[in-house]
Amino acid sequence: MKKNIIFVVNPISGDLDKSDLIEAVEEFATTNHFDLEVYETKGKSDIKEIQSLYNQYQPERIIVAGGDGTIKMVAEAVEQFDVIIGILPAGSANGLSVDLNLPTTIEENLKIAFSNKCIEMDMICINGKKSIHLSDIGLNANLVKNYEESDTRGFWGYALQAFTTLNQSEEPFVATISANNETVEHTARMIVIANSQKYGTGVVINPNGVMNDGKFELIILKNLDLLLIGKIITGNMPIDSDDVVIISTDKANIKTDYPVNFQIDGEYCGAQSNLDIYILHKQMKIAIP
Structure with missing residues (x-):
């Protein structure tokens, strides 16, 4: 009996041509007797389309080729269904795949994406939006915004923006944080809301993060000079x-004394002065090594 698999690919993520990738997946599926249905995201009504494909094919897995944004969109589409998501990292922000220690070659990732082992992973809800990885308010969100608006891509684009961002950074903000039945006030440069441990660049920001423990961490960086960034x-x-x-909790509220730039999983979300945050425990099944 053949097994149905839906393959969702974001054709434009990470500025890469996806035709080779699609070919590799189709070949793997044929060799291993899977029935593959390919869906290319269009950027509008994708969630509805994926849901109707799911109802039509009842797949046992959904394989996703794209970055954190595409994975999150698919997770939202199938949150009512019992299905495992397999990841083929192919976006500009692949933070989740770095955190899951997924390998770099397509062959190895295909085996994992189609194989059996999976974890039930938490997600975080922030002001009604979902985060699978790392969100932050403050300096890094400024960097993401500057990077989105600049022409230079890749590591040097990032390094250049980091320097500019530090130079232009506004005053620190004052954050009033309510969590674990207490309220504290901190003057901060940046607050990270972390479900996992590291940024897509491999930088560890939350050493004690566990993706399925029903908790998230708030990492409050009170001071952020080049020395601390270097560390x-x-x-x-x-x-x-x-x-x-570092505060570990399952729900929190952050209020800031003025609107501060905010980003979720590498996507800039405007300046915010109030964040309501809670954990969505075991929200999605993800295939892991």
């Missing part, structure tokens, strides 16, 4: 320093 980038997150506070 974080080189993987020496100074969790015991006075500049870093």
Whole structure:
């Protein structure tokens, strides 16, 4: 008996041509006797289309080729269904695949995406929007905004924007944070809302993060100079320093004294002054190595 698989591919993510990828997936499916239905995202009404494909084919898996944004969209489309999502990293922001320690070659990723092992992963809801990975308010969100608006891509584009962002950064903001039945106030440069451990660049920002423990972490960076950024980038997150506070919880509210730039999973979401956050426990099944 053949098994149905839906393959969702974002044709434009990460500026890569996807035809080779689609070919590799089709070949793998044929060899392993899977029935494959390919769906290319269009950027509008994708969720409805994926849901109707799901109802039509009742697949046992949905394979996704794209970045964090595409994965999240598919997870939202199938949140009512019992289906495993397999990931083929192919976006500009592949934070989740870095966190899951997915390999770099397409062959290895195909085996994992189509194979059996999976975890039930938490997601975070922030002001009604879903986050699978890392969101933040403050300096990094400014960087994401500057990067989206700039012409230089890749690592150097990022480095250039990091420098510009630091130079232009506004005053620190004052955040009033309610979590675990207490309210604290911190002056901060950036607050990370983390379900997992590291940014897509491989930088560990939340060393104690676990993706399926029913908790998320707020990492409050009170000061952010080049020295601290250097430490974080080189993987020496100074969790015991006075500049870093970590709160682990399942729900929280953050109010800031002025609207501060905010991003979810690498997507800029405007300036915000109030964030309502709670965990969505075991929200999606993801295939892992």
